[in-house]
Amino acid sequence: MPAVAHPAAAAAPLLEMHGLRLDSARQPGRVLLDQVDWRVLPGDFWVLGGLQGAGKSEFLTLAAGLVSPASGSFRLLDTDLSPRDSSLPLEARLRIGVLLEGGQLQVRLTVAENVALPYCYHHDCRIEECCDWVEALLEFTGTRAVALQSPLTIRRNWRLRAGLARALVLKPQLLLLDNPLSGLDPHQVEWWRVRLLELARGHPLFEGNPITVIATALDLHPWRGVARQFAILKDRRLVQGDAALAADAAAEQLQSQLVNSKAQLPGAMNQ
Amino acid sequence: MMQRLAEPVDGSDPMDSVELGWWGWLVRLLHRRLTGAWRNLRNLVAFGLITLGVMVRPPCPARGVVRLERQRQLARLALNLLPMVGVMSLVLGFVVIGQSVSLLNRVGARDWLGTVMVVAVIREIGPLLTALLLLARSGTANVVELGTVRATGEVESLEAAGIDPIHFLVVPRVTALAAGSLALSIYLILGAVLSGFLWAFVQDVPLLPGQYVSQIVGALHWLDVPMLVGKTLCFGAIIGIVTSYQGLAQLLRPEDIAGATARAVGQCILLCVVTELGFILFYLAL
Numbered sequence: 001m002p003a004v005a006h007p008a009a010a011a012a013p014l015l016e017m018h019g020l021r022l023d024s025a026r027q028p029g030r031v032l033l034d035q036v037d038w039r040v041l042p043g044d045f046w047v048l049g050g051l052q053g054a055g056k057s058e059f060l061t062l063a064a065g066l067v068s069p070a071s072g073s074f075r076l077l078d079t080d081l082s083p084r085d086s087s088l089p090l091e092a093r094l095r096i097g098v099l100l101e102g103g104q105l106q107v108r109l110t111v112a113e114n115v116a117l118p119y120c121y122h123h124d125c126r127i128e129e130c131c132d133w134v135e136a137l138l139e140f141t142g143t144r145a146v147a148l149q150s151p152l153t154i155r156r157n158w159r160l161r162a163g164l165a166r167a168l169v170l171k172p173q174l175l176l177l178d179n180p181l182s183g184l185d186p187h188q189v190e191w192w193r194v195r196l197l198e199l200a201r202g203h204p205l206f207e208g209n210p211i212t213v214i215a216t217a218l219d220l221h222p223w224r225g226v227a228r229q230f231a232i233l234k235d236r237r238l239v240q241g242d243a244a245l246a247a248d249a250a251a252e253q254l255q256s257q258l259v260n261s262k263a264q265l266p267g268a269m270n271q
Numbered sequence: 272m273m274q275r276l277a278e279p280v281d282g283s284d285p286m287d288s289v290e291l292g293w294w295g296w297l298v299r300l301l302h303r304r305l306t307g308a309w310r311n312l313r314n315l316v317a318f319g320l321i322t323l324g325v326m327v328r329p330p331c332p333a334r335g336v337v338r339l340e341r342q343r344q345l346a347r348l349a350l351n352l353l354p355m356v357g358v359m360s361l362v363l364g365f366v367v368i369g370q371s372v373s374l375l376n377r378v379g380a381r382d383w384l385g386t387v388m389v390v391a392v393i394r395e396i397g398p399l400l401t402a403l404l405l406l407a408r409s410g411t412a413n414v415v416e417l418g419t420v421r422a423t424g425e426v427e428s429l430e431a432a433g434i435d436p437i438h439f440l441v442v443p444r445v446t447a448l449a450a451g452s453l454a455l456s457i458y459l460i461l462g463a464v465l466s467g468f469l470w471a472f473v474q475d476v477p478l479l480p481g482q483y484v485s486q487i488v489g490a491l492h493w494l495d496v497p498m499l500v501g502k503t504l505c506f507g508a509i510i511g512i513v514t515s516y517q518g519l520a521q522l523l524r525p526e527d528i529a530g531a532t533a534r535a536v537g538q539c540i541l542l543c544v545v546t547e548l549g550f551i552l553f554y555l556a557l
Contacts, residue, residue, distance in 0.1 A: 064431055090433055098431035104424040108343075108416075118432040121333040121439070166432070 013075070014174050014212055015040040015063060020072030022055065022062055032058055036072070036238045038231070042173075045200045046214045047223040050233035056216035057101060059233060060178050063214060064098045077174070094122060097172030097211075101179050103163030105151035111158075112138065112147040115165045122170065137165040140205055142191070157188045164195075171206055175199065177215040181222050193226045200226075315538070318516045319508075322445055325437045333438070341443040348409035348444070349451025356404060356455050360462025363400065367391050368467035372474050381476060384467075385486020392463045393487075394495060399547055401456040402506035405448065406539050410514040413444060414532045417518025426519065440519065445511030452507030453500060460499075494557060502550050509542045 017038045024030040032055030040046060040063075050056045061067050065076050065088035074081045077092040105114045116127045116134045127134065138144040141161040146154045151162065160180055167175060177196075181189050196215075202208040217223060220230055230241040371387045417440065420426060426436045468483050517535040 061427070061431075066427065066430055093433040096431075098428070100424055100428050100431065102424070104428035106420075106425055106429075107423070117336070118434065121336045121432075121434050124333050124335050126335055126339070163428075170432075 011042045012078075013039045013041050014044075014077060016073075016075040017069075018073045020074055021070040022059060022067075023070040024055070024058060025067060026058075031070075031236060033233065033238060034236045038238055038240070040174075040212060040214065042212055043200075043210050044212050044214075045196075045226065045228040046231065047220060047227040047229070048214065048216045048231050048233060048238075049218070049220045050216065052218070054233040056233055057178050059238075060098075060176055060214070060216055064096055064176050065093065066098075094170050095173045097167030097170065097175045099160070099163045099167045099175075099177045099180060101182070102156065103151070103159035105159055105162055105166070107150060107152050110148050110150060111143055111154065111162045114151065114162060115143075115169055118166060119169045134165075134169070136205060137168055140168075140203075141165040141195070157184055160184075168199075168206075171209075172211065173209075174212045174214070177213065179216050179218065181217060181219075189222050193222065197226050200228075311538070314520065315513060315516055318520060319512045322437055322441050322512060322515075325435060326442050326446070333434075337438065337443055340439065341447050344443045344447035345451055348413070348447055349405070349455060352404060352408055352451070352455060353458070355408065356401065356459050357462055359400065359404065360459045361466040363392060363396065363459070364463040364466025364468075365470050367396075367463065368470045369474070372471055372476055381478070382486065384471065384476070384478065385483060385488075386490040388464060388467055389487055389490040389495070392467075393460050393491070393499065395547075397460045397463065398452075398456045398499060398503045398506060399543065401452060401459050401503065402510065402543050403540070405452055405455065405507065406510050406514075406536060406543075409448065409451075410510045410535060410539060411532050413448075413511070413514040414518045414535045415528055417515055418523040418528045418531055421519050421521075422523055422525070436519070441511070441515045444515055445508055448511035449504045449507035452510070453503040456499065456503040494554065498550060498554060502547070505546050506543050509546065510539050513539045513542065 015038070017036050020033070020036040020038075021031060022033045022036070024032050048056060048059065058067070062069060062074075063076070065079075065081060068074075068081055069083050071083050076088060077095055079088055079092050081088065105111070106117065109117065112134055113127060115137055116130055119125075119130050119133065120127055123130070135144070138147050141164050143158055143161050143165060146158050146162070151159050154162075164177075164180070167177075180192055184192070196213055199206070199211045200213050202210040213227075215223070215227070220232075223230070232239050367388065368384065371384060372381075375381050375383055375387070420440065426440075429436050429439060464487065468478075468480065471478050471483070514535045517531045517538075521531075523531055
């Protein structure tokens with residue numbers, strides 16, 4: 001199968017890692033990933049698969065610049081993040097939209113206030129001054145009906161969508177999503193597939209600018225036909241799909257690796 | 272930053288490995304308590320300084336959002352206390368004046384009623400009682416709320432959106448509690464003064480309102496006003512900083528929240544009493 005030329009192959013990478021090591025913040029002394037070499041170019045759509053406990057969420061927070069690597073080099077949006085120093089400049093931080101697992105909305109605020117919060121905070125304005133933009137995002141994510149409700153009173157799928165709207169409110173260049181399809185029914189999964197594909201191709205809400213997407217997943221299958229690049233976190237390594245393969249084949253190959261890696265779990269867990 | 276302020280979770284002590292007798296066990300216990308208290312105090316001071324630094328950092332970003340949040344917190348943490356403080360002010364006036372009237376009548380020193388009111392209520396009991404009410408009602412709620420915010424990952428989501436959690440979560444609470452402490456103290460003092468006069472009137476004390484007010488004004492020292500303002504602001508800020516620290520600085524599991532709340536209450540009372548003593552010594556020195 002011929003290699004597919006990347007549309008942004010000549011562009012400077014948004015994210016670049018060389019020989020990087022990531023230690024667990026929750027379990028001091030535990031190495032989650034080692035010798036990671038990874039580049040993310042503008043326009044990429046990456047899905048990182050991994051079993052529970054493989055370090056997907058912590059790796060995503062590293063990619064967002066929220067934690068620093070233990071060693072190796074890490075360059076994010078033209079900023080060098082040296083080990084043990086996670087100070088990403090605010091200008092760079094605002095170019096990254098992050099959806100953590102579960103949405104993590106502020107429970108004291110309504111859904112609309114949650115979506116507006118980053119915009120109001122960084123533009124020093126009231127929600128009334130940005131209501132058109134917030135309404136457009138609520139419309140885009142289909143959360144207008146729950147806009148005035150507390151996140152505690154709505155279902156998880158609406159919280160995730162509201163979290164997506166909040167991640168998009170500052171028009172990010174890079175969108176990081178932690179396990180967004182987990183626990184969703186097929187209808188919801190399809191909604192996410194369609195919306196993320198629109199964002200990756202360039203949606204009119206964002207002046208047609210494509211957004212680079214990195215998502216984590218337990219299962220790579222739902223991402224086939226949507227994501228362009230696949231990788232799995234396995235045995236403390238980031239194993240990337242063969243770029244020469246078509247996305248479907250790469251996903252299939254990596255999914256089988258992911259499933260097979262269960263055999264390497266401790267004996268007690270296999271029983 | 273939150274993780275750097277957190278206490279070590281393993282609780283290991285290099286002295287644990289040393290085999291000692293009964294005295295050794297006592298020394299080890301004392302050593303552990305003292306080092307724990309020192310570490311806690313150091314972290315609290317660091318947290319307070321960080322909060323102060325964020326508060327005065329120029330140029331102050333997102334003033335509108337923080338102002339709105341401060342108004343919310345002021346309504347939630349302080350205004351909700353108005354009925355309770357109102358009742359306490361009536362009780363305080365009755366207790367102080369009721370007891371004083373019978374005592375002063377015996378020694379024929381009824382003219383000292385206003386002085387007793389100033390010394391007991393305005394200078395000492397009023398601010399401290401308000402701080403205790405604020406701690407019991409709002410400070411404990413603050414620990415639980417911020418502990419939940421931390422446990423559910425809302426802090427990380429704020430950081431991911433470029434929002435400083437200290438600026439958005441802690442500064443509005445500290446300023447609201449400080450302002451609320453001052454306002455509620457004045458409210459409590461006015462209520463106690465009024466109810467004290469009513470109690471004196473009920474007990475047939477021949478005291479006109481003008482005489483009562485002039486007694487109080489005459490007993491007041493010019494330093495009482497700045498001392499009252501300074502003291503109440505300090506109490507509110509202490510409650511805000513300690514309860515925010517206990518809620519945010521370490522990752523709490525649901526079963527840890529009760530312990531963190533109890534720690535916050537103990538530390539707030541201790542720090543408020545020490546502050547009160549400091550103000551008394553300062554007053555006496557002048």
